[in-house]
Amino acid sequence: MSTVPVSPQLLEAIGVYESINRPLPSAKFAKLPSAYAASVHRKRHEFPKEQMPNPHWLACGVCGRKAEYDLGLIAVHPDVHPSNPESADLAQGLGDQFQCTGYFRCKYCNAAGPWAFVEDFTLFLMDALLRLSVEGPIEGFPVRPGHLKAFDGTEPKWATDLETHILGLIAQTPDDAYLWNRLGNVYRRGGVPELAVIAYEQSIQRDPRQVESRISLANLLYDADDFDHCIEHAHLALLHAAFYRRLPLQSLHELLCSVLRNLLASSLLKDDMSLFFPPTELAEEIAADHGLTAHPGARVLELPELHLNIDDLRSFSEVAMLYLGAAVPAAE
Template identity: 30%
Template structure:
């Protein structure tokens, strides 16, 4: 029976259990989480970030071959011609051996080599499957396989288990790797550690919206809105961009629910954050054009509070400091 391709070290990090108490081939149930099962059950509804790219690969640990979705292949060509034999092919797809559950240490197949050669000859023709360049994680490190990147991030988590930001980055790695159920587990852990991890609320909301769990999706988009003002892990322009993407999805949910799912946080939710509207209702005097992401910029800036002042004036849409009185708790 094929393995679920889950790293036992991930389960240990998620649950705090000792590694030797965990099966070498964990199952989906081991992931826990409030939303993970929903993602597993409705996974077919989720649009992958990268095009499906199945290749025959051979595990160096057990010698078994199998077809795996390797994701986007990136060819890192050495600068010196004499090092050409050391060309590294990186893969975004998160996959582990279906037989022994090992991650990494793969023998490239003729399919991978052929695609690499064709990409070198005509980079534009195969850009959805293979590209020339080097992929890096947020900290500048570069890894051949997604499982290598996972090991790196899990080591960082082991050193600082209470860093919700690293859990968010691990979730991003899984999401790019075509494993939304693992991503959701990591994002949920991220907000368990840090309820104000704004990027994780955005990602949870986005995934839940893709599987039509719109009520819960909106809950996390509201959390995204209310944590934006104090979120320091992004520069202001990127923060506005992320907020705008989230607001765009939230607006779509609001419209399709005929207004039954509120677009903005209710009074009770605001109070739980120690916030109070600077007026009786949300005052947003501008038009939204769903096909134009920048039309959401004014709302995004309103939720950014004083952080909007970090955006150069010529790039700013408005100058209001905040929608709210006072500050978050």
């Protein structure tokens, strides 16, 4: 039976008061307060990966047992190494000056560290930096120089550090939908989509207008082949987007293009192109909630032709702009 690492702090935050000293077994996901966690968990190994696997052997500092974990994207702080990655100064401190996005906890005791590397991790980083210095940026490569900064400027080393930080903030303001969205992003980037959907669901329960959570949820459900619910959340994301102010316009435009792509694919897979357009009644309801007589996105139906290409996100730009009700500045 497959298991997933879950923080006891997360379980408490969603109202599950259960002592847990091991990863959560699959059967438990159906009992969590989530409409989608169990189905997403069943499909988790089919989800697309943002970068190539990055497994490393670590020893848990709590129980002492060793296992292999995917560290995800590793950011090596550029200030700790000179331009020559083979210099003698590189090894000194390099193994400590990094951050990673992969979400994992001990496979045996569920602890979130401390961790000790079993292999020579510094040598791995030196080899990776040398390759980057020779070849330049490599798509999907799991190491890059730089810093990983959270939404509030913090720079956690491990994904579980950021999880603990955000859950601490949520404990103070449990109804902050934006914090729940940021927690969902930690899990999504960390490779645990079933935990991501839980956080996004918590987010939209607190604020149904949380567009980022709607989009992320729709895209995850598309990857889980749950096309009906993908379409539902995509429609709501599109209709609330014109009134969302938590993101720069360009960033929101890019997110809308991604969800429009998955909305189109879902509509085609269900052999019903009318599903690509949110219901008129829903658009009117949301417009009225914002004090408008008509929704800006209604103009999509006025387009003479839709030249959309599932393989080209740029082809969705015009439709996204109509839902936003504004012109989007060109990306630099």
